Amino acid sequence: MKVYGDSISGNCLKVKWTAELLGRPFEWIETDITKGESRTSAFLAINPAGQVPTVVFDDGRTLAQSNAIMLHLAEGSALIPADAYDRARMLEWMFWEQYSHEPYVAVARFKVVYEGLPVADLEPRLIERSHAAFVRLETGLADRPYLVGDHLSLADVALVAYTRVAHEAGFDLAQYPRVKTWVTRVEEALGL
Amino acid sequence: MKVYGDSISGNCLKVKWTAELLGRPFEWIETDITKGESRTSAFLAINPAGQVPTVVFDDGRTLAQSNAIMLHLAEGSALIPADAYDRARMLEWMFWEQYSHEPYVAVARFKVVYEGLPVADLEPRLIERSHAAFVRLETGLADRPYLVGDHLSLADVALVAYTRVAHEAGFDLAQYPRVKTWVTRVEEALGL
Numbered sequence: 001m002k003v004y005g006d007s008i009s010g011n012c013l014k015v016k017w018t019a020e021l022l023g024r025p026f027e028w029i030e031t032d033i034t035k036g037e038s039r040t041s042a043f044l045a046i047n048p049a050g051q052v053p054t055v056v057f058d059d060g061r062t063l064a065q066s067n068a069i070m071l072h073l074a075e076g077s078a079l080i081p082a083d084a085y086d087r088a089r090m091l092e093w094m095f096w097e098q099y100s101h102e103p104y105v106a107v108a109r110f111k112v113v114y115e116g117l118p119v120a121d122l123e124p125r126l127i128e129r130s131h132a133a134f135v136r137l138e139t140g141l142a143d144r145p146y147l148v149g150d151h152l153s154l155a156d157v158a159l160v161a162y163t164r165v166a167h168e169a170g171f172d173l174a175q176y177p178r179v180k181t182w183v184t185r186v187e188e189a190l191g192l
Numbered sequence: 193m194k195v196y197g198d199s200i201s202g203n204c205l206k207v208k209w210t211a212e213l214l215g216r217p218f219e220w221i222e223t224d225i226t227k228g229e230s231r232t233s234a235f236l237a238i239n240p241a242g243q244v245p246t247v248v249f250d251d252g253r254t255l256a257q258s259n260a261i262m263l264h265l266a267e268g269s270a271l272i273p274a275d276a277y278d279r280a281r282m283l284e285w286m287f288w289e290q291y292s293h294e295p296y297v298a299v300a301r302f303k304v305v306y307e308g309l310p311v312a313d314l315e316p317r318l319i320e321r322s323h324a325a326f327v328r329l330e331t332g333l334a335d336r337p338y339l340v341g342d343h344l345s346l347a348d349v350a351l352v353a354y355t356r357v358a359h360e361a362g363f364d365l366a367q368y369p370r371v372k373t374w375v376t377r378v379e380e381a382l383g384l
Contacts, residue, residue, distance in 0.1 A: 030384060048328060048331045048332075049288060049292065051292075061277060062282070063277075063280050063284060064288070065283070065286050065288055065291075066283040066287075067281035067283070068280055068281075068284040068286075068287050069280075069284075069285050070219075071280065071283055072276065072277075072280035072283070075276060084264065084267060085253060085255075085367050086262075087264075088255050088260055088263065088264035089255070089260075090258050091257070091259070091260035091263055091264070092255060092260040092261075094260075094287075094291055095257040095259050095260050095287070096256070096257055097257075097288050098287055098291045099257075099290045099291070099294075099295075100241065100243075101306040102291075103291075103295070105283040136241050138241070139240045139262075144364075151219060
């Protein structure tokens with residue numbers, strides 16, 4: 001399969017890491033979002049939403065949305081809990097990630113690292129909501145090594161993507177010791 | 193099970209509709225987000241993220257995130273396609289809904305209907321992104337009656353929630369005839 005992705009995007013790296021964990025071969029096609037490469041007519045023919053990551057399978061069928069791709073690739077693997085409730089909690093974290101974590105933590109990082117905005121000029125709302133997301137993660141890790149049960153799941157892969165680079169937007173994870181330890185644990189599992 | 197939800201929230205109604213489609217009994221506990229009822233210490237003990245909908249099952253376990261709840265309730269039902277690729281496309285739509293549709297369409301509606309903002313004063317970005325979402329839906333419905341395959345799936349239930357009330361924020365779906373027809377089709381399936 002081909003993975004269209006931008007290496008600066010945690011959403012894209014999630015798919016790469018999941019494929020690597022599963023030992024699934026893929027061709028990475030670097031797609032520079034800052035140069036509009038996900039908005040060309042050729043790319044829009046693959047994904048009308050104009051977003052990376054997008055996967056093209058060997059039969060030509062396509063799939064977008066990082067978390068949907070991960071769930072599809074990992075079906076039947078140990079990255080998805082066998083228990084129905086644990087599986088639902090994993091999905092809860094993954095939808096929360098896209099709604100309540102990525103739009104703040106990833107956006108803050110993008111503005112600082114790729115648009116050159118000084119950390120001091122970040123909108124207060126981005127900073128507040130990012131901290132709220134870290135607090136939520138810290139609570140979720142209170143009594144367990146991974147977000148769901150005792151094993152690495154797609155929830156960890158999804159949430160670590162932007163949490164591990166949050167410091168690039170000026171966030172100090174030392175305030176969230178369980179999150180900090182968990183990032184290291186997940187990075188080790190991912191071979192990062 | 194108990195469903196904590198606010199009747200003005202499409203995210204909460206998604207869970208109600210899914211439970212009704214499945215014939216699954218539930219107790220609805222009205223939780224007024226505009227009065228901060230999802231931020232009380234009692235509520236935060238149920239869901240530390242302070243968001244509705246949140247479900248409490250009979251055994252006391254909890255689950256949040258509308259789309260995660262729907263996926264859990266509907267496991268093994270006809271609302272989730274049996275084919276792996278169709279299932280992945282359904283998930284693609286559901287993640288896209290939370291990232292690229294709800295944050296614009298639902299937020300615009302909330303500002304107009306519940307905060308009293310005149311339509312003319314909506315941020316241009318909310319309007320542009322909402323129209324981009326409708327265009328994406330129109331494209332997705334070009335050659336099929338439902339978003340995935342020939343049958344109603346959770347993707348339709350999730351996407352119809354705020355699309356059907358988009359007119360309350362001043363959007364005219366007449367520009368998107370396939371979307372308009374699809375809304376009616378899904379509403380009929382939901383008995384609305």
